[in-house]
Amino acid sequence: MQLAVNIVVLAATYALIACGYVLIYRVSRVLNLAHGELMMVGAYLLVTVASASALPPLLAVGLAAALSLGVGVLVHLFLMRRLTGQPALAAVLTTIGLGILLRGLVVLLWSAEQQHPAQSLGLANPPITLFGGGRISTLSLALVLTTGAVYGGLFAFLRFSRWGIRMRAAGQNPLLAAQRGINLNGIYAVAWGLSTFTGSVAGILIALDSGLDTTMATIGLKAFPVALVGGLDSLLGSLLGALIVATAEVVLIQYVDPLLSDVVPFLILMAVLLARPWGLFGSREELDRV
Amino acid sequence: MIAPPLLTLEAVGVTYQRSIVALHGIDLTVQAGQIVAILGVNGAGKTTTLRAISGFVGLDQARVTGGCIRHRGTAIETLPPHLITRRGIVLVPERDKVFPNLTVAENLAAVVTAAAGTAERRRREQLVYEHFPRLAARRSSEAGLLSGGERQMLAVGAALLCGPELLLIDELSLGLAPIIVGELGERLKTIRSELGLAILLVEQSAAFALQMADHAYVLENGRVAAAGPAATLAADTDIQRYYLGTAAGERRSYRDGRTRPGACQ
Ligand SMILES: Nc1ncnc2c1ncn2[C@@H]1O[C@H](COP(=O)(O)OP(=O)(O)OP(=O)(O)O)[C@@H](O)[C@H]1O
Numbered sequence: 001m002q003l004a005v006n007i008v009v010l011a012a013t014y015a016l017i018a019c020g021y022v023l024i025y026r027v028s029r030v031l032n033l034a035h036g037e038l039m040m041v042g043a044y045l046l047v048t049v050a051s052a053s054a055l056p057p058l059l060a061v062g063l064a065a066a067l068s069l070g071v072g073v074l075v076h077l078f079l080m081r082r083l084t085g086q087p088a089l090a091a092v093l094t095t096i097g098l099g100i101l102l103r104g105l106v107v108l109l110w111s112a113e114q115q116h117p118a119q120s121l122g123l124a125n126p127p128i129t130l131f132g133g134g135r136i137s138t139l140s141l142a143l144v145l146t147t148g149a150v151y152g153g154l155f156a157f158l159r160f161s162r163w164g165i166r167m168r169a170a171g172q173n174p175l176l177a178a179q180r181g182i183n184l185n186g187i188y189a190v191a192w193g194l195s196t197f198t199g200s201v202a203g204i205l206i207a208l209d210s211g212l213d214t215t216m217a218t219i220g221l222k223a224f225p226v227a228l229v230g231g232l233d234s235l236l237g238s239l240l241g242a243l244i245v246a247t248a249e250v251v252l253i254q255y256v257d258p259l260l261s262d263v264v265p266f267l268i269l270m271a272v273l274l275a276r277p278w279g280l281f282g283s284r285e286e287l288d289r290v
Numbered sequence: 291m292i293a294p295p296l297l298t299l300e301a302v303g304v305t306y307q308r309s310i311v312a313l314h315g316i317d318l319t320v321q322a323g324q325i326v327a328i329l330g331v332n333g334a335g336k337t338t339t340l341r342a343i344s345g346f347v348g349l350d351q352a353r354v355t356g357g358c359i360r361h362r363g364t365a366i367e368t369l370p371p372h373l374i375t376r377r378g379i380v381l382v383p384e385r386d387k388v389f390p391n392l393t394v395a396e397n398l399a400a401v402v403t404a405a406a407g408t409a410e411r412r413r414r415e416q417l418v419y420e421h422f423p424r425l426a427a428r429r430s431s432e433a434g435l436l437s438g439g440e441r442q443m444l445a446v447g448a449a450l451l452c453g454p455e456l457l458l459i460d461e462l463s464l465g466l467a468p469i470i471v472g473e474l475g476e477r478l479k480t481i482r483s484e485l486g487l488a489i490l491l492v493e494q495s496a497a498f499a500l501q502m503a504d505h506a507y508v509l510e511n512g513r514v515a516a517a518g519p520a521a522t523l524a525a526d527t528d529i530q531r532y533y534l535g536t537a538a539g540e541r542r543s544y545r546d547g548r549t550r551p552g553a554c555q
């Protein structure tokens with residue numbers, strides 16, 4: 001039972017991070033390799049909000065998440081917008097550069113020391129015993145519920161809202177989208193904002209649960225194979241990818257060697273890419289566009 | 291003072307990838323409410339002309355290198371496509387004219403009708419479904435699964451939703467059975483007179499285009515080779531022979547390999 005709980009929590013974490021990769025890729029065909037760093041920045045924003053104000057925890061988290069949405073929009077406005085229409089590779093390399101820059105900035109602004117935003121917010125994290133006998137920390141439960149809400153919201157947004165439909169349209173054919181009156185830069189800014197927002201929510205919840213230092217960016221990078229396994233342009237795929245990777249990781253840590261944890265996602269990624277290069281749910285024809 | 295024409299191109303040049311010159315100075319005018327046809331063999335620069343008017347994005351590696359494109363007197367050659375669309379100049383492209391993974395209804399929902407209110411938008415949607423009842427029947431199927439004719443209807447419908455005052459249509463007849471082309475053409479004429487649209491029509495099929503249009507231009511190698519009222523061009527056998535390849539006997543300058551000179555002709 002405890003194993004199942006651990007799997008669900010880890011899967012929820014991966015899924016919440018991975019949907020950010022999917023959002024940006026699906027809308028603009030750009031792999032955002034700075035996603036881990038952006039999610040870390042979101043978590044550090046909580047550190048600042050917590051120390052600079054006496055807001056109740058929930059409001060502080062909300063404010064930090066809202067700020068991170070702004071960060072994502074700014075990244076698009078000041079950086080990625082200049083690359084609209086350039087080859088995808090140029091954009092991907094730019095995100096790598098952005099990631100390195102953000103790591104440096106984080107150390108500069110917040111120091112490399114481990115931070116504990118939960119303490120400064122005075123947030124308790126008591127374990128909850130589930131009916132099957134498994135135990136889950138309050139924050140982990142919050143994370144699982146948040147992931148559910150975010151995915152439900154994203155599915156509904158992309159499927160039913162006019163902006164969501166336009167995002168899908170822009171992902172399929174940006175030129176035609178523009179010719180139908182859609183402002184591509186507006187759409188991309190929304191995608192970057194949402195992606196950074198969801199990533200940061202994950203980062204914030206992880207930081208509240210287990211503290212925060214610059215290794216958080218690595219957690220973000222581990223979710224990248226999850227998105228790729230699912231096919232990069234499919235939310236359903238990243239949900240499934242998260243479940244597969246989390247199951248393998250938890251089981252291998254439990255029964256083989258805890259040190260495997262960092263390589264498992266990448267091993268699974270290789271196995272999947274060998275069999276289905278377009279991922280489990282991705283569309284096959286998208287491949288040559290990467 | 292006379293009001294400026296709906297659209298004018300003055301000595302417009304376009305270059306692809308910095309070196310391939312596709313247009314060498316095109317002059318063209320469309321008056322409000324007019325149907326104007328652009329004719330020419332493959333590679334003459336017809337599509338490029340429409341794309342220059344509707345706006346390039348960085349992806350195209352194309353640039354207007356000279357001349358001026360004016361909409362009611364305002365230069366528009368540096369505007370991004372979505373702003374040109376919002377001015378009422380709307381393109382129905384030659385290829386990739388619908389979003390294949392979106393349903394018919396979603397294809398229409400994706401259109402931005404910036405200035406129009408909800409009521410106006412609903413009215414236009416109604417109009418599209420009225421004129422193309424086949425689309426209403428296939429409202430929730432993916433556009434990628436539509437037939438060529440239905441896809442063309444959806445593309446025209448989506449363009450109409452943008453609230454055009456000038457519709458740019460690239461190869462209405464491409465890949466469609468003549469009967470469908472005839473139907474679509476009639477439908478377009480009705481819509482045009484209902485809404486008071488101007489249409490700039492690019493066509494391979496000279497007979498169809500000259501029958502639709504008031505005025506026509508013939509392009510060759512990125513230049514205007516002939517221009518005049520459609521009826522005059524239709525009657526001019528030289529033009530028929532040299533530029534449109536419709537006269538019996540020799541067909542010159544079809545470049546796409548489908549009709550090689552000397553092969554079986
Ligand atoms: N993306 C591109 N990159 C480079 N050259 C291009 C590109 N698109 C078109 N061209 C060139 O520009 C010229 C004009 O092409 P255009 O597509 O405008 O012709 P067209 O008259 O529409 O032909 P068709 O009847 O075959 O559609 C051609 O010589 C073509 O090779």
Ligand SMILES: [Mg+2]
Nearest residue numbers: 336337338384
């Ligand atoms: Mg063409």
